[in-house]
Structures are given as C-alpha cells and as structure tokens.
Amino acid sequence: MSHELQHYLPLELGLYQSITRNKENNSIFEPYLSNPISTQFDCHCIECKKESTFKFYKEGKSTQYFMDYYSQIIINKINEKLPINFLFKCQRDESHVFYFTLLIDEDKVIKIGQYPSFADLQLHKINKYRTVLKNDYRDFSKAIRLNSQEIGAGSFVYLRRIFENLIEETRQIASGQNSNWDNSIFEGSKMDNKIKLLKDYLPDILVENRRLYAILSKGIHELTEQECLDLFPNVQLAIELILDEKIHQKEKQMKISSVKSFVSATIEKFKS
Structure with missing residues (x-):
C-alpha cells in the first residue's frame, strides 16, 4: 500500500x-x-x-x-x-x-x-503568523476550524476580514509615510482600486492577485457551502503567501537595522 x-x-x-x-x-x-x-x-x-x-x-x-x-x-x-x-x-x-x-x-x-481534528492538525502550521496577524490570528484559526466543521461561507467571512484588515493596516502606513496621501480617494474606492493605490506598500503577490477579494466576497454572498469548502484550501494558501511576504519584509528590516547599528557602533568605537 x-x-x-x-x-x-x-x-x-x-x-x-x-x-x-x-x-x-x-x-x-x-x-x-x-x-x-x-x-x-x-x-x-x-x-x-x-x-x-x-x-x-x-x-x-x-x-x-x-x-x-x-x-x-x-x-x-x-x-x-x-x-x-x-x-x-x-x-x-x-x-x-x-x-x-x-x-x-x-x-x-x-x-x-x-x-x-483536521483543525488541530492544521493550526500548528499557522502559529508562525501570530506576530504579523496580531489580533487577526484568532480569526484565522476560527476560519480553519469552521472549514474543518464543513462550514464554508462562515470560514470565508473570517478570511475576508483578515484581508480587509491587512489593507487597512497598510493604508495607515501609507498615510503616515506619504504626505500626498488622500484618504478620501482611498475610502471612496472599491477594493480593487484600493490595492492599486497601495501597490508600493503591499506584497507583489497581493497586487497581482487582488481579485482574491472578489472570490472571498462571492463565497460569502453567492456560492454554496460545498463550493466554499472546495475553494478554501487555495484561498487559505493565498492568504498565507501574503503573510509569508510580510514576515520576510519584517525580517529584512530587522537585519537592515542590525547592520546599521553594527556599522554605526563600530565606527564610533574606532574613533575612540
């Protein structure tokens, strides 16, 4: 066998x-x-x-x-x-x-x-996303548990909320860093355009696959439970790819800061 x-x-x-x-x-x-x-x-x-x-x-x-x-x-x-x-x-x-x-x-x-349960077997895989999801980690685990209980549309509700919160978190970063940022234009835009406005601040994988939000919304409002269940693994994978990129960027920034601190401290040491 x-x-x-x-x-x-x-x-x-x-x-x-x-x-x-x-x-x-x-x-x-x-x-x-x-x-x-x-x-x-x-x-x-x-x-x-x-x-x-x-x-x-x-x-x-x-x-x-x-x-x-x-x-x-x-x-x-x-x-x-x-x-x-x-x-x-x-x-x-x-x-x-x-x-x-x-x-x-x-x-x-x-x-x-x-x-x-299937949920228990899967939840260990998402533990690494705690630091980037913060309060949304609970929603991610709920989505996985609901899916394991054959609740398709309900699991999509939590995944869409995570997606929306990732966009809002990025908007706050953009508005703080870009003096020309116009929140009124952003708020009046549909999700597809919101992502385009934030393209310089978001992972490329999210910008290139921004229609993921349309899939999540369609799952909540139109698709059957079974259709949502069938789509869930790939939608979860897409969310995880976005989070993987955020982790990568966070680690990259930590390394950059570490190198800068090292160079600065070492130069000062050589001067003394």
Whole structure:
C-alpha cells in the first residue's frame, strides 16, 4: 500500500464525508479492513508538536490473532452497520494517539469520528503568523476550524476580514509615510482600486492577485457551502503567501537595522 493511499482515510477523508467503495478505489480500504497491522502514516503530533509516524495499534494482541480473526470481526461490524474504530500510536511517544472511526453502509464508507481534528492538525502550521496577524490570528484559526466543521461561507467571512484588515493596516502606513496621501480617494474606492493605490506598500503577490477579494466576497454572498469548502484550501494558501511576504519584509528590516547599528557602533568605537 503506497504512502499516499495510507494517508487518505486518516488525513484526507473529511468528517461525515462518504466515499463509494468499489473496485477502482478498493486499495484505499482493503489493508485497513483485512489486516491493518502494517498501516502507518506521517502527520503532525499535537502533543509532540512535531511531525511523527503513527502506526496501527493492535491492543496487545498477537499478529496471528489479527490474521485469524480480524477480517471476520470487520465483516460482522459491516453486516450489523456498527462503527469500526482504528487506533494509531505515535512512534515518539505511544501515549500520544490518533484514531478515526468508519461506518460502512453497503458500498458507502463514512468517517464518523476522528481525533485529533483536521483543525488541530492544521493550526500548528499557522502559529508562525501570530506576530504579523496580531489580533487577526484568532480569526484565522476560527476560519480553519469552521472549514474543518464543513462550514464554508462562515470560514470565508473570517478570511475576508483578515484581508480587509491587512489593507487597512497598510493604508495607515501609507498615510503616515506619504504626505500626498488622500484618504478620501482611498475610502471612496472599491477594493480593487484600493490595492492599486497601495501597490508600493503591499506584497507583489497581493497586487497581482487582488481579485482574491472578489472570490472571498462571492463565497460569502453567492456560492454554496460545498463550493466554499472546495475553494478554501487555495484561498487559505493565498492568504498565507501574503503573510509569508510580510514576515520576510519584517525580517529584512530587522537585519537592515542590525547592520546599521553594527556599522554605526563600530565606527564610533574606532574613533575612540
């Protein structure tokens, strides 16, 4: 079983989402349902706070037990439409667990439970944005949590708010640095033109892809929940690219200040 297939059930199939079990994708399910002892996957461990490998836990039973009885147990649960639980343990620390639960109804496989949640697995990735998002960090985490709960339009509300606040923060910088800045023109402009007015102060990626705001607005007002859910990963990625650029610029300015301070202090030292 390939690593990509092993990842699908625990890390890609969403909570309460279903997938049809057929000949084409049977390779996704077969190892889990017949003999999962060899199944494992890599993901973030929320307790180790780093990437780890999670391996199927057979609860102290011998390998032979699973070879002899596991398949029959699964068949019985499928026939009786009972939940099937899969427990995995972190190979860094076996007290750290990952589990998910499937319900199989004829040819439909539904994930009805999982721990940690998709949101818990993702939130560690955005921790680096705390310093640039400040108060908006909470909104970013809320957007991710809502998306993990299949709430599409609601997640877009928070992403759009973050986008608007990034623009407002930049406007304040521009008005403070540019003596010719006219706030009345800015306030009377649509978002597309606002970004153009701020092009000298914004990351190029945002200026070049300023229609992102139109996508966010359309998601809130017109798109279905599923359409928003489908768009969310790429919209999140776009927001993260903007934030990555802000982090880069902040680090660059810190290095510039450090070099200036070093040169100034060293010259003064040589004079004494």
